[in-house]
Amino acid sequence: MTYVIAGGGLAAAKAAAALREQGYDGPLVLVGAEPHLPYERPPLSKSYLQGKSERDKIFVHDAGWYDEHHVDLRLGVEVTEIDRAAHEVVLSTGERLGYAKLLLATGATPRRLPGDALYLRSVDDSERIRDVLAGASRVAIIGAGWIGLEVAAAARLAGVEVTVLEADSQPLLRVLGSRLGSSFADLHREHGVDLRLGVKVEAIGGGVRLADGTHVQADAVIAGIGVRPDTRLAAAAGLEVDDGVLVDASLRTSDPDIFAAGDVARAHHPLLGAHIRVEHWANALNQPAVAAGAMLGRDVSYDRLPYFYTDQYDLGMEYTGYVRPGHADDVVIRGDLAGREYIAFWLEDDKVVAGMNVNVWDVTDDIKTLIRAATPADRARLADPAVPLTEVLA
Numbered sequence: 372m373t374y375v376i377a378g379g380g381l382a383a384a385k386a387a388a389a390l391r392e393q394g395y396d397g398p399l400v401l402v403g404a405e406p407h408l409p410y411e412r413p414p415l416s417k418s419y420l421q422g423k424s425e426r427d428k429i430f431v432h433d434a435g436w437y438d439e440h441h442v443d444l445r446l447g448v449e450v451t452e453i454d455r456a457a458h459e460v461v462l463s464t465g466e467r468l469g470y471a472k473l474l475l476a477t478g479a480t481p482r483r484l485p486g487d488a489l490y491l492r493s494v495d496d497s498e499r500i501r502d503v504l505a506g507a508s509r510v511a512i513i514g515a516g517w518i519g520l521e522v523a524a525a526a527r528l529a530g531v532e533v534t535v536l537e538a539d540s541q542p543l544l545r546v547l548g549s550r551l552g553s554s555f556a557d558l559h560r561e562h563g564v565d566l567r568l569g570v571k572v573e574a575i576g577g578g579v580r581l582a583d584g585t586h587v588q589a590d591a592v593i594a595g596i597g598v599r600p601d602t603r604l605a606a607a608a609g610l611e612v613d614d615g616v617l618v619d620a621s622l623r624t625s626d627p628d629i630f631a632a633g634d635v636a637r638a639h640h641p642l643l644g645a646h647i648r649v650e651h652w653a654n655a656l657n658q659p660a661v662a663a664g665a666m667l668g669r670d671v672s673y674d675r676l677p678y679f680y681t682d683q684y685d686l687g688m689e690y691t692g693y694v695r696p697g698h699a700d701d702v703v704i705r706g707d708l709a710g711r712e713y714i715a716f717w718l719e720d721d722k723v724v725a726g727m728n729v730n731v732w733d734v735t736d737d738i739k740t741l742i743r744a745a746t747p748a749d750r751a752r753l754a755d756p757a758v759p760l761t762e763v764l765a
């Protein structure tokens with residue numbers, strides 16, 4: 372009757388807690404490849420990278436919690452194979468472990484480039500980059516996505532010269548569209564970042580060589596060019612995989628005894644009517660309760676709207692909702708875009724599908740209500756800060 376969790380991040384630790392909270396009192400094993408207790412990653416590119424928070428603040432539970440809840444922790448150990456016929460997983464120690472139910476919470480791994488670059492995924496990576504920033508006078512960052520921009524902000528705050536190299540015409544273009552991408556470009560340029568857009572990296576070594584022949588001098592190169600879901604186990608076991616382990620709304624894979632949650636899962640979203648994979652903290656925090664319910668045979672489904680946040684310099688923001696790829700340019704702004712105090716709404720067929728509040732707080736619930744209403748909004752009222760968000764639907 373053993374339940375096994377493959378993976379040792381936030382989703383894994385939350386799944387262990389949810390199983391116990393929901394009454395599962397049988398044997399529970401969590402197998403995590405990293406040698407650390409499961410921890411949260413957002414601080415690794417923000418306060419922890421900046422040396423403003425302590426290491427013991429990142430852990431999901433302390434070591435005692437796993438003992439108290441009888442969770443058999445296998446750290447520094449990998450699940451190397453799922454033997455579905457035998458209902459067993461094979462560990463890197465050679466041990467075979469029987470499972471009644473198995474949760475895949477293997478997360479994601481940075482995409483890599485040829486050459487000598489640093490990547491940021493683990494606490495060890497964050498410490499290495501922090502040390503590099505302490506000794507460098509100039510770094511090059513490849514990729515102006517969330518991680519690249521957060522590291523750029525940390526580097527500038529550490530007094531390091533920063534060049535950010537981005538292939539698209541704006542930072543965050545695919546998520547935010549060009550108008551808001553350009554606002555993030557302004558933010559970083561105002562803080563002294565040498566942001567080069569529309570450039571192609573040709574080679575890394577002693578800095579970065581660009582396709583146009585330019586050489587960007589740097590003491591270190593840090594790349595943040597996205598992640599790949601860690602689907603190897605699932606694919607090798609013959610589970611359905613398509614940019615993530617495919618799961619239904621209850622987070623069950625194509626095998627009724629195997630489930631997936633967090634960055635690795637591509638789940639059917641009942642509200643959006645599509646499979647989506649969300650690489651964000653709130654998803655890894657909240658999906659496990661549903662996965663645990665499904666593992667215990669309950670009729671559950673995950674229908675929370677995607678949510679994430681970032682902090683860069685004095686900008687704090689939250690983003691709620693989901694914009695289909697290629698649909699990020701129909702935006703209505705409420706507030707002061709230049710002053711970076713506003714809410715942006717993305718619309719499709721006049722309906723709000725996502726909202727981002729920048730240095731404006733306590734509006735996430737209203738944004739969720741607008742999205743869930745799935746009713747056309749009046750654009751003028753949406754843009755007018757004098758009209759309460761509860762009164763903008765047409």
Ligand SMILES: Cc1cc2nc3c(=O)[nH]c(=O)nc-3n(C[C@H](O)[C@H](O)[C@H](O)COP(=O)(O)OP(=O)(O)OC[C@H]3O[C@@H](n4cnc5c(N)ncnc54)[C@H](O)[C@@H]3O)c2cc1C
Nearest residue numbers: 379380381382404412413450478633634650651652655679
């Ligand atoms: C630097 C950084 C900053 C971030 N900031 C934000 C933010 O500001 N806001 C936000 O919303 N999100 C942020 N995120 C994203 C967020 O951290 C992820 O969505 C979250 O970590 C996903 O959790 P997870 O448990 O699904 O996967 P992971 O955190 O990737 O954990 C998976 C774990 O499983 C282990 N594993 C993999 N394969 C195996 C195997 N076969 N056997 C055993 N163990 C295995 C891995 O080593 C890893 O420890 C950030 C991510 C990073 C890296």
